[in-house]
Amino acid sequence: MIIKPLDRDALRARVREATPFPNLCIDGLLDEEFAHRAADAFPSFEQALTMGRQFAALNERGKVQVTNSALFPEPIAELNRALASPEFRDDLSYIFEIPELLDDPHLIGGGMHQTGPQGHLDVHVDFNFEQDRKLHRRLNILVYFNRDWRPEWGGEVELWDEDVKVRHHAFLPVFNRCVIFATSEASYHGVTAVKCPPGNTRKSFAAYYYTQQAPEGWDGKAHSTVFKARPDEILKGKVLMPAEKMGHWVRSTLRGAKKLIKSK
CATH class of the missing domain: 1.20.5 (Single alpha-helices involved in coiled-coils or other helix-helix interfaces)
Structure with a gap:
């Protein structure tokens, strides 16, 4: 098993107490030896540029994203399969109390992510509905593969309140850390500027989960990503x-x- 056994009841209790919306930060999610193999399997930033999409917009820049699972090195492909497995989805459904979670074989917005120096991602809520398959986006999972990442290098994933006035969490993207959170109209999150030295990148793997059933209170309006500025x-x-x-x-x-x- 590349994903370590989860204490479902303890994690469920943490999620119920989490602010500003349901979330978890789990250190050491993956088997240590496997996590190192996955980190070593990441392509260089230059190689990734030939494999995926680069972002250079105002709200998101300095990042390359590889969503085509056919291009994943085998350890990354194995991670993708594990995160999409029925067993892991069942754990997440129980922990976050979201029945019948579905994985996304297309990895829309997911896959291997790398952000170079000065890259960033502004605070936002994600798109809420996948039109083609009529699926509601419900959960994000981010797994980090940055050995010896220093606090001064930034790249923290932030969780903000709905008005983007109060930052509740800022998790450094350290090696084998996993951040999971519910996606909703209130789940504002972003990534602070990456300040690692040249030759380094912020590496992560992202996957998203959906349900056929609409979340409670959904107003029937689909939207794309919605950005908000931080207070400063x-x-x-x-x-x-x-x-x-x-x-x-x-x-x-x-x-x-x-x-x-x-x-x-």
Whole structure:
């Protein structure tokens, strides 16, 4: 077993007490020897660039993401299978009290992630509904593979309150640490600026879980990722983010207009 046995009742109790929304931080989730093999299997940042998608937007930059599981080195492929297994999904369903969790074989937004120096991810809530399969996004899991990661290198995953006024947690992405949290309209989270030296990257594996059943209280409105500025990001919140959003709207409108013209 590459995932260590979980004390389901103890973890369930922790989740019930967690703030600002259901979450867990588990150190040593994976068998130690396997975790080292998985870390060694990560491609270099330059190799990953040829395998996946690079982010260079205002809200998310300096990161490359590889979602195609056919490209995963075997230890990473084994991790992906373990996180998607019925046994592990059953554990998560019990711990987070979300029945019938489903894995995502397409790894939309998941897979191998690497962020280089000066990369970051602004505070946001994730998209809430996968339109093609009519599935509701319910849970995120992040596993970190950064040996000897120093606090001054940043890259913490932050959990904020719904108004993005109070930061409740900031977990360093240290080796074999796992952060799991429920995704909802209130689950604002982000990643602080990565300040590792050149030649280093922040490495993680991400997977997301869904349900066919809508979460309690869902208003029926699907949305994409929603970003909010941190309290000290006044310029970004009042000027840069609205400008970025307007730019997306203009580009989307132009694409729609071109398709309409071509169809005539």
